């Protein structure tokens with residue numbers, strides 16, 4: 001595979017769910033809006049004039065080094081960026097037009113042309129989609145330069161991510177595991193950045209996504225967003241899906257967050273994104289709405305049949321990426337309980353860095369996901385391939401935490417799936433005692449030990465996770481928690497306890513636990 005294809009695939013993977021509505025919007029304006037087309041013509045004239053004067057263009061050399069590209073990127077970063085939707089549109093159109101004009105002027109103008117196209121790319125929501133268009137329409141040497149710029153910026157972004165993540169306030173840092181012949185362990189682990197005493201809270205973390213257990217969702221006894229137990233005396237709020245199913249919320253912020261992040265998009269017939277709502281001309285026909293309602297019903301029936309939390313979390317993840325980019329102006333507070341999106345990095349930036357563990361979902365699942373996305377917004381389905389579907393499900397399955405209050409509940413219905421297919425979540429109390437499932441950006445990196453030095457707690461009575469030291473710890477110590485119930489139960493021998501937990505770890509997380517306790521308790525050969 002050529003490096004060029006590689007780069008495009010990387011980008012395509014990164015922007016798995018590029019924002020189609022935005023693209024639809026541009027395309028729609030281009031085709032229907034006279035003013036918009038006039039503006040493009042005016043831009044072309046302006047471009048012609050500026051090209052004639054362009055010292056930058058004339059200075060462009062034949063051979064462009066990586067240092068030149070670095071310098072060009074650096075200069076670009078110091079330019080003002082458009083902020084409003086209208087400014088971004090203008091900027092996008094003028095940069096594409098400028099790029100086209102420059103590219104047509106031959107080799108000395110290739111770098112300035114690539115920079116113009118690259119500027120347009122920086123305000124376009126779907127990198128993969130626009131790169132694809134460039135590949136079909138822009139001269140090859142210019143495309144090569146655009147891809148080189150993308151690659152450079154990507155490398156800088158990857159490096160920058162680990163400089164700010166995990167946040168310093170968590171008292172932990174991510175460290176690569178020393179390479180050994182044993183490749184089964186996690187690639188990265190969390191280590192302490194300061195000494196912590198036994199019993200101290202090391203850090204607290206809100207989830208990126210949650211899913212209330214299905215029986216509690218039906219009963220309406222817990223908040224479908226933060227998983228808090230509903231106190232009837234304090235009242236509650238609800239949301240109704242297109243199928244008439246009710247979700248209950250403990251507060252307005254929880255209701256609003258769920259509604260804007262995923263509920264509207266996945267389970268109602270309302271415009272899925274604000275950008276689409278603004279385009280009244282693109283209103284769906286009654287027949288299209290009926291298809292949307294039917295696909296939602298089919299998906300709900302599939303999810304509810306076996307309480308498929310992983311699939312619902314995946315759908316919420318896709319929805320959340322779309323709604324975060326479209327619904328939120330920078331810095332705008334949408335009353336998001338989870339606070340997981342913020343700063344420069346959002347949910348997809350975290351998840352894309354998790355290692356991939358492919359799982360094999362039932363054959364009927366992928367067509368259902370595709371049908372639902374297509375019925376929600378035509379074109380959305382292009383952003384999930386059979387491979388990315390499996391990989392996303394795998395990431396969720398390997399990183400999901402079980403939320404348990406106190407020691408957990410004892411009335412959770414038995415799983416309907418075969419034991420080998422049942423979804424397991426990380427919790428020292430056992431998945432059978434949880435009220436729901438949650439995904440966390442920092443805690444996803446906690447590794448397992450049967451003699452852990454930390455434990456998860458949900459002391460606030462919500463899905464906010466606290467990680468608490470179970471012994472005195474030193475700066476540099478690797479943090480571990482128990483993914484499963486590692487306590488020796490009444491009537492269980494040491495060997496039986498060892499066997500039980502190792503079986504669960506192998507089934508759920510596909511590794512043979514190498515911890516000191518497992519080694520110590522191993523039966524003599």
Ligand SMILES: C[S@+](CC[C@H](N)C(=O)[O-])C[C@H]1O[C@@H](n2cnc3c(N)ncnc32)[C@H](O)[C@@H]1O
Pocket residue numbers: 184185186187188353354355356398399444445446447448449509510511512513514515
């Ligand atoms: C902490 S890592 C996940 C890190 C990160 N979220 C990711 O996906 O790359 C979790 C995975 O590492 C493996 N793992 C965790 N603890 C382990 C241990 N003590 N020994 C071997 N493998 C372990 C399991 O396969 C588990 O699913």
